[in-house]
Every structure is written in structure tokens, then in C-alpha cells.
Amino acid sequence: MKIRIKFAKYGVMKFIGHLDVMRFFQKAVNRAQIDIRYSEGFNPHQVMSFAAPLGVGIESAGEYMDIEVNSMESPQAVKDALNRTMVEGIDIVSVIRLPDHAKNAMASVAAARYRITYKSPEGQITAFPIDTMDAKLAAFYDQPQIPILKKTKKGESVFDLKPGIYEICLEQAEDLFAENPKQKPAFPAISMLVDASSSGNVKPALVLEAFCKFCGVELTPFSCQITRVETYTSLAKEDGERQLVPLDAVGM
Amino acid sequence: MRRKLALSDEILMQVEKPARYIGNEVNSIMKDKTKTDIRFCMCFPDVYEIGMSHLGIQILYSMFNSWEDVWCERVYSPWTDLDRIMRKKQIPLFALESQEPVKIMDFLGITIQYEMCYTNILQILELSQIPLYAKERTQNDPIVIGGGPCSYNPEPIAEFFDLFYIGEGETQYRSLLDTYRQNKAAGGSRQDFLYAASQIPGIYVPSLYEEEYHADGTVKGRKKLYDRAPDTILKEVEMEVSDTFYPLAPVVPFIQVTQDRVVLEIQRGCIRGCRFCQAGQIYRPVRERDVNVLKQYALEMIKNTGYDEISLSSLSSSDYSRLDELLDFLIEECSHKKINISLPSLRIDAFSLDVMSKVQDVKKSSLTFAPEAGSQKLRDIINKGLTEESILEGAALAFAGGWTRVKLYFMLGLPMETEEDIRGIGDLSNKIAAVFFDTVPKDQRTNGRVQIVTSTSFFIPKPFTPFQWAGMCTKEEFIEKAYQTKKGIMEQLNQKSIKYNWHEADLSVLEGVLARGDRKLAKVIEEAYRQGAMFDAWSECFQNEVWLASFKKCNIDPEFYTSRERREDEIFPWDFINCGVTKEFLLREWKKAMEGCVSPNCRSKCQGCGARQFGGGVCFEYEDQN
Ligand code: SF4
Numbered sequence: 029m030k031i032r033i034k035f036a037k038y039g040v041m042k043f044i045g046h047l048d049v050m051r052f053f054q055k056a057v058n059r060a061q062i063d064i065r066y067s068e069g070f071n072p073h074q075v076m077s078f079a080a081p082l083g084v085g086i087e088s089a090g091e092y093m094d095i096e097v098n099s100m101e102s103p104q105a106v107k108d109a110l111n112r113t114m115v116e117g118i119d120i121v122s123v124i125r126l127p128d129h130a131k132n133a134m135a136s137v138a139a140a141r142y143r144i145t146y147k148s149p150e151g152q153i154t155a156f157p158i159d160t161m162d163a164k165l166a167a168f169y170d171q172p173q174i175p176i177l178k179k180t181k182k183g184e185s186v187f188d189l190k191p192g193i194y195e196i197c198l199e200q201a202e203d204l205f206a207e208n209p210k211q212k213p214a215f216p217a218i219s220m221l222v223d224a225s226s227s228g229n230v231k232p233a234l235v236l237e238a239f240c241k242f243c244g245v246e247l248t249p250f251s252c253q254i255t256r257v258e259t260y261t262s263l264a265k266e267d268g269e270r271q272l273v274p275l276d277a278v279g280m
Numbered sequence: 281m282r283r284k285l286a287l288s289d290e291i292l293m294q295v296e297k298p299a300r301y302i303g304n305e306v307n308s309i310m311k312d313k314t315k316t317d318i319r320f321c322m323c324f325p326d327v328y329e330i331g332m333s334h335l336g337i338q339i340l341y342s343m344f345n346s347w348e349d350v351w352c353e354r355v356y357s358p359w360t361d362l363d364r365i366m367r368k369k370q371i372p373l374f375a376l377e378s379q380e381p382v383k384i385m386d387f388l389g390i391t392i393q394y395e396m397c398y399t400n401i402l403q404i405l406e407l408s409q410i411p412l413y414a415k416e417r418t419q420n421d422p423i424v425i426g427g428g429p430c431s432y433n434p435e436p437i438a439e440f441f442d443l444f445y446i447g448e449g450e451t452q453y454r455s456l457l458d459t460y461r462q463n464k465a466a467g468g469s470r471q472d473f474l475y476a477a478s479q480i481p482g483i484y485v486p487s488l489y490e491e492e493y494h495a496d497g498t499v500k501g502r503k504k505l506y507d508r509a510p511d512t513i514l515k516e517v518e519m520e521v522s523d524t525f526y527p528l529a530p531v532v533p534f535i536q537v538t539q540d541r542v543v544l545e546i547q548r549g550c551i552r553g554c555r556f557c558q559a560g561q562i563y564r565p566v567r568e569r570d571v572n573v574l575k576q577y578a579l580e581m582i583k584n585t586g587y588d589e590i591s592l593s594s595l596s597s598s599d600y601s602r603l604d605e606l607l608d609f610l611i612e613e614c615s616h617k618k619i620n621i622s623l624p625s626l627r628i629d630a631f632s633l634d635v636m637s638k639v640q641d642v643k644k645s646s647l648t649f650a651p652e653a654g655s656q657k658l659r660d661i662i663n664k665g666l667t668e669e670s671i672l673e674g675a676a677l678a679f680a681g682g683w684t685r686v687k688l689y690f691m692l693g694l695p696m697e698t699e700e701d702i703r704g705i706g707d708l709s710n711k712i713a714a715v716f717f718d719t720v721p722k723d724q725r726t727n728g729r730v731q732i733v734t735s736t737s738f739f740i741p742k743p744f745t746p747f748q749w750a751g752m753c754t755k756e757e758f759i760e761k762a763y764q765t766k767k768g769i770m771e772q773l774n775q776k777s778i779k780y781n782w783h784e785a786d787l788s789v790l791e792g793v794l795a796r797g798d799r800k801l802a803k804v805i806e807e808a809y810r811q812g813a814m815f816d817a818w819s820e821c822f823q824n825e826v827w828l829a830s831f832k833k834c835n836i837d838p839e840f841y842t843s844r845e846r847r848e849d850e851i852f853p854w855d856f857i858n859c860g861v862t863k864e865f866l867l868r869e870w871k872k873a874m875e876g877c878v879s880p881n882c883r884s885k886c887q888g889c890g891a892r893q894f895g896g897g898v899c900f901e902y903e904d905q906n
Binding site for chain 1: 281282283285288289290292293298299302303304305306532534535536582583584585586587588618641
């Protein structure tokens with residue numbers, strides 16, 4: 029049986045890189061005594077795959093991994109068992125059963141929503157030091173092309189970000205990881221929906237860099253916090269239009 | 281409350297592997313500091329990945345935290361990138377769990393596993409903003425305790441420590457902490473505590489003694505500065521090894537560390553008595569853990585950590601009397617839990633080959649032999665009971681089983697070594713290759729060929745070994761010997777199948793100085809540290825010139841500690857420590873070595889080493905049976 033696990037990664041856990049998160053979950057599944065399926069062969073390994081790697085320093089409310097199990101009591105039981113063995117900064121948000129023919133998490137990823145907040149030198153989340161930010165974001169997105177320099181093996185090449193940015197705006201955002209769910213502080217943030225598919229992945233840091241350049245401002249390094257809000261897959265609608273839905277909206 | 285880190289995002293994003301500094305690992309222990317009386321910070325003075333692989337700290341960590349009144353945390357050496365930032369910004373070194381400064385703790389316990397970490401001890405102290413010398417510390421500084429194998433000759437670093445705990449931690453820490461609490465409650469001073477601590481078995485308070493020297497620089501004796509300070513310190517041993525603390529839920533790191541698996545310590549001590557080996561003497565007598573206890577530990581630890589690998593730990597696992605039963609159990613349990621078993625180096629014979637073929641991919645794995653010396657004559661001198669015949673037999677069996685890779689370990693510079701012994705290294709490597717070509721028919725050669733990796737390290741005489749009297753080679757002699765070895769290998773018929781690796785000579789020489797050093801070396805260590813020496817165990821960080829300059833500046837001749845063969849009646853800096861094995865026994869062994877005479881192991885015939893005084897273990901095995 030295939031199941032999809034959604035988790036959040038925040039706080040100090042943002043410093044744990046993707047490979048180490050995978051290693052963490054390999055052990056967590058054992059601790060939670062989940063009846064995970066193993067591959068065949070001399071060195072059997074757990075059947076487990078992750079949707080989209082998250083860079084070190086980025087937080088996320090919408091991470092996904094798929095595993096296959098031989099048996100389970102219920103998705104809820106898997107969720108509870110895993111949550112009992114998590115550390116601060118990783119929460120299991122949902123567990124759903126996937127249809128057997130479902131594409132794996134990584135192949136399913138189409139887009140992701142990110143949010144970027146700005147921290148003052150004193151460490152407080154505050155408004156970006158850019159005036160008329162709303163209008164500037166709109167003007168930035170209105171450009172026919174958003175070229176950036178990308179470093180490749182062969183040197184540098186120009187790359188157009190525009191087709192990969194689906195939305196970008198300023199919003200008043202609520203803290204996704206607030207300790208007290210009744211009191212979620214709100215703060216201004218750049219919100220963007222971008223291509224996250226394996227062929228066209230757009231890094232939010234590059235978009236921010238291009239925007240800063242557009243505005244002619246330079247932000248202090250490490251003053252921005254990037255958060256992945258959700259990861260989406262694309263469903264074909266009847267009229268041929270595509271529709272983005274969260275990766276856990278495809279369960280049985 | 282959410283974790284608050286000692287380091288800013290900005291710093292953590294700039295350093296390599298920020299996970300080294302954030303704590304929060306599975307099974308790490310958070311406590312309410314307002315509800316504990318004593319805060320203890322446990323330190324391994326090397327980088328996180330090395331320190332986290334150490335079983336001893338995990339044992340003490342779980343023991344301390346099992347006590348309600350104590351919160352034990354961990355700290356490791358910040359790597360050079362963070363070290364630079366912390367110095368520049370004057371950020372005090374912090375404990376991983378609470379992220380609070382080490383300097384506010386009651387104790388800083390440092391485990392000292394190798395001499396080459398001495399400068400890192402100073403790094404830890406300085407970054408913690410604790411004075412380097414014990415005599416400069418005040419009431420507000422933590423009590424700095426040393427432990428581990430290097431504390432068996434603590435003198436070179438004695439002045440940096442308030443006290444040393446000599447021996448195994450399970451036995452006296454409770455009473456040490458109680459003494460601390462009582463002293464605090466009674467309004468006693470730091471000095472009052474040190475006086476009281478000196479009365480606890482196994483505790484050595486260096487400031488209560490002075491080392492005195494002869495004109496030639498050798499030790500004349502020790503002067504006590506406190507009447508009641510003991511003359512000798514007897515090491516502590518846990519005799520009830522099956523009924524003591526064991527970390528059943530060890531801390532599981534996020535990043536890959538050197539020992540990234542469940543570690544099952546099956547016994548302590550070693551029956552063999554190789555004459556170069558310090559561990560073989562200082563951890564006597566052999567005490568085995570009950571096999572049923574071990575089985576239960578294994579299951580529990582696998583469940584609590586989620587690791588997919590387990591490894592056995594001991595000095596010589598083949599000597600564990602219930603090894604077959606334990607391995608059968610593990611193989612059975614692990615195969616249906618998909619857990620890998622990584623085997624420690626076992627003596628190669630039919631039994632171990634059978635076990636290994638069950639748990640590893642024969643084609644990919646290699647076999648290890650540690651003859652240590654190239655000839656039977658020299659193996660007798662060092663009391664390494666491994667004969668050429670048994671090596672070749674083992675190799676033949678292994679080749680028949682499909683193995684094609686063999687690792688061989690030797691030492692260069694052993695006492696009484698001759699050119700012939702060195703040639704023996706090449707000869708033996710060659711003979712093993714020949715066994716392959718003679719016994720494995722062409723069409724059955726997996727991988728087509730045999731691969732022999734011969735490695736040599738340089739022999740360093742260590743305290744509390746029969747070779748503590750021996751002279752050590754100079755750097756030039758070492759290099760010449762490595763060259764001879766290489767030449768010897770190149771001359772072999774099968775030289776194409778043999779790869780040769782050797783150690784760095786500079787490092788070995790320095791290790792030799794520090795290992796048998798005295799209190800005069802403290803200023804050299806301090807000087808080298810001030811000049812930038814740190815992470816000396818890392819060849820990319822080791823700066824030999826800095827050390828040479830520091831010896832010179834302090835007017836200390838390093839060769840005094842290395843090249844000199846000691847007189848039989850010389851007083852050693854470490855003689856005041858009683859590790860259970862007597863100096864008479866070691867001297868007897870030294871003389872037997874010179875005669876090329878072997879000594880049987882503890883199980884074949886007790887050698888009366890002195891460790892029987894601890895009242896248990898292998899010394900009484902015989903009697904138990906009767
Ligand atoms: S007293 Fe005898 S049996 Fe005991 S450790 Fe020493 S040599 Fe071995």
C-alpha cells in the first residue's frame with residue numbers, strides 16, 4: 029500500500045539538510061514500528077521517496093514523502109505513531125492512503141508556494157525596507173522577461189524567470205508555526221507561487237534577488253526567511269485547464 | 281518553549297554542518313533547569329562527528345540524566361570555521377541541550393581519548409571563557425574534570441584540570457556529586473570541595489601535589505601539599521558489568537557520524553596482554569556481560585534509536601565466551617528486522633568466516649589481520665599470539681569462501697626490531713597473495729584478482745605497558761623504516777597485488793612525547809595552542825613547525841621523552857596511579873620481551889598481573905567453575 033505523509037519542518041530543524049532529513053525519517057519509521065516495505069536484493073532498503081528537496085535554512089509547512097507499507101491499522105495510526113517519535117521542528121501534518129496507480133511524490137510535484145519575510149538587524153520580523161512595495165512587486169512581475177544570470181558548469185548563462193513565476197504579491201501573513209495556535213502573529217511577506225517541477229524548478233531566493241535588483245536595494249545577507257507554504261501537483265480538469273492542488277489532495 | 285539557539289541564523293548559515301551545534305537530537309535530554317541542582321557538561325574535545333561516536337559519553341550521559349537532581353549536557357569542539365567566528369564575536373561556548381554557556385555549569389567533564397586532542401582541551405576552556413590553569417579559576421568557574429585513557433598519565437595536562445577521575449565512571453560519580461552538593465550547602469569554597477574530593481576513591485586532584493625532578497630531568501618524587509591527599513590513586517572499576525548503567529536510548533545524531541549505529545559493548549578488558557597495548561593493561565580484568573542481558577539491550581536499543589545497523593564493541597570480541605550464541609541471536613533477529621550487523625575485527629577462522637559470510641557481502645568486504653610485526657621472533661617479543669601458519673590458513677579459508685580483499689596491519693619501530701623483521705612484512709604480504717594464486721583456481725577467482733592492503737603505523741611506547749621503558753624511534757628512523765618496508769614490498773613476486781600505506785611520522789613522534797610526558801610539558805602545550813595548534817589529530821590541521829618552535833621556546837628537548845630507554849628503577853610521572861597491574865609485572869614482561877619469551881593469556885594461565893585485587897572477572901573464572 030502506498031501512503032503519503034505530509035510534514036512541517038521549521039525552527040532549528042531548518043538547519044538539517046535534505047539527505048539528513050531522509051536519514052532521520054528512515055530511523056523514525058523504524059522507531060514508530062511502521063510495517064514499511066523493503067526493496068528486494070542483497071541490500072534491501074525502505075521504499076521511501078521525497079517530493080522536493082528543501083534547501084538548508086528554508087522552513088516548510090508542506091513537505092511530502094511517500095512510503096509503501098505491507099500493512100497498517102489506519103493512516104491516523106501511522107500519523108500518531110510517527111508524531112510520537114518526532115523532534116521539535118518536525119511535525120507530521122497528515123497521512124493519506126494513495127491509489128495504487130498514483131505517481132510518486134517527486135514526479136507529481138508541479139508548483140510550490142513560498143513566503144519570504146524580512147528580519148530587522150535586531151531579529152524582529154518587520155516590513156521590508158522597500159517603499160511602495162506592492163506597486164514595485166506588480167511592476168516587477170509586469171516585465172515581459174525577468175532575466176537572471178545562472179552559473180552553470182560551462183560558465184554563466186541568462187535564464188528567464190518569468191514563465192516559472194505564476195503569482196507574486198505582498199500579503200499579510202500569519203505565522204505558520206506559532207506555538208500558540210490562538211495567537212498567530214501576522215506580518216508582511218512576499219508570497220509567490222512558482223514552478224517546482226523537476227524540469228523548471230524556480231528557486232525563491234533567485235526571485236528575491238531579481239526583485240531586489242529591480243528595486244535597486246541590497247538586503248543584508250541572511251535577513252530574509254524563506255518558507256515553503258505548500259507543494260502542489262497539477263490535475264487536468266475536464267476543460268483541459270490545469271488545476272493546482274496540494275499533494276495530499278489526491279488520496280483515496 | 282521553542283528552542284533558542286546560541287548562534288544566530290547568520291552564523292549557522294555560514295558554517296559547515298550547522299547540525300553540529302543545534303542539539304535537539306532524538307533521545308537528547310531536556311530538563312527543567314530550575315528543578316535540577318547540578319548541571320554537568322560532558323565534553324569530547326574533537327569535532328561533533330567524532331565525539332558523538334564515543335560510547336563512554338553516551339554511558340555517562342544516560343547515567344547522569346537518570347538522576348533527577350542532575351542535568352547532563354554535551355559539548356564538542358567547534359570546527360575551525362566556527363572557532364574563528366566565536367573568537368571574533370566573543371561568543372561563549374555553549375552546551376548543545378540548553379544552548380547556555382558552559383561557564384555557568386557546575387562541572388565540565390572532558391574525556392581524553394588521545395594525546396593529540398590536548399590543544400583542543402585548551403580550545404574548549406578558552407572558548408568557554410574558563411581560565412586555562414586550574415589555579416586561576418574562581419568560585420564561579422565550573423569544576424573541570426578529566427577522564428578516559430589519557431588520564432592514566434595526566435601529568436602533561438594536570439595543571440589544566442581541577443581533578444581527574446581515574447577509571448570507569450559508573451562507580452564514584454554519585455559520591456563526587458553528593459560531596460559537591462554537601463560542600464555547596466555548607467557554604468564551602470572551591471578549595472574545600474577539592475580537598476573533600478581527594479578523599480573519594482579514584483579521584484586525583486593535581487593541585488595537591490608537586491612533581492620534583494632530578495638534575496637530569498627525570499622524576500625524583502612527588503611532594504604532597506595536603507596531608508590527607510592519597511599517595512597513590514587506584515583506578516575505579518565496575519565489576520557488575522551486567523547490572524549497571526547502559527545507554528538503552530542513546531542520542532541519535534542528525535548528521536552522519538563515525539560510529540552511526542547501535543553499539544553493544546559485550547565485555548571490558550582483554551585477556552591477551554600484547555606488550556605494546558595500553559588498553560590491554562589498563563582495562564583489566566576482563567569482565568563479560570551476560571549474554572541474555574546483551575540480547576535484551578540489543579533489541580531495546582534498536583527500537584529506541586531506529587538504527588538499521590548494530591555493531592559489537594570490545595577489545596577482542598573473539599574472546600567473548602558466548603559469542604556464537606550472541607551472533608546466532610542477532611543474525612536471526614536482524615534478518616527479519618532488516619538490520620545490518622557490522623562485525624568488529626574477529627580472529628579469522630572457520631567460525632568467524634561463516635558468520636561474516638552471513639552478514640556481509642563477501643565480494644565487497646575485506647578481511648583484517650593484525651600481525652603487528654613481520655616475523656615470528658618479533659611477534660613473540662610483543663606477545664602477539666598470532667602465527668604465520670594461522671594467518672595463512674585463515675587466508676586460504678577466506679579465499680575459498682570468496683573473499684579477495686585482505687587488510688594487514690603492522691607496526692614499525694617496535695623494540696628490538698631488525699631489518700629482517702621489516703622484510704618480513706613484505707614477505708608475509710607476498711605469501712598471502714601466493715596463497716590466493718595457489719589455492720583458488722583461475723575460473724573461480726571472484727573479481728579476478730587478490731588485493732592486499734598493508735598498512736604500518738609507528739610504534740609509540742605508552743604508560744602502563746611493558747614497553748613503557750622502551751626508547752622510541754626518531755622521525756628519521758621511522759621514515760627510513762617505512763622506506764625499507766616499501767622497498768621490501770616492491771621486491772616481492774606478487775607486489776602488484778599489494779598496496780602499502782604508512783602513517784605520518786611527525787604526528788607519531790609528538791604523540792610519543794605527550795604520552796610519556798610530565799608536568800613540564802604543560803607550558804609547551806599552552807605555547808603550541810597560543811601559536812595556533814588545534815585539531816592536531818587531523819592531518820590537514822596538524823602544524824609540526826608550531827610544535828617544534830614551542831618546544832624550543834620553552835627550552836624543552838622532545839627527545840628526552842621519546843628516544844631515551846628508561847632505567848629499570850626510573851620513577852615515571854604516572855607511577856602514582858595504580859591501574860591494578862603492578863609495575864613488577866610490567867617489568868617482568870619487559871624482561872621476558874627482551875628474551876623473546878611469550879606469556880600465555882589470562883584464560884590459559886594467569887600471569888599474576890595484580891588485577892585480581894578487584895575481586896572478579898576472568899581472574900576468578902576458574903574458581904567459579906569448581
Ligand atoms: S590477575 Fe591473572 S587472570 Fe587476572 S587479569 Fe591479571 S593475568 Fe589476567
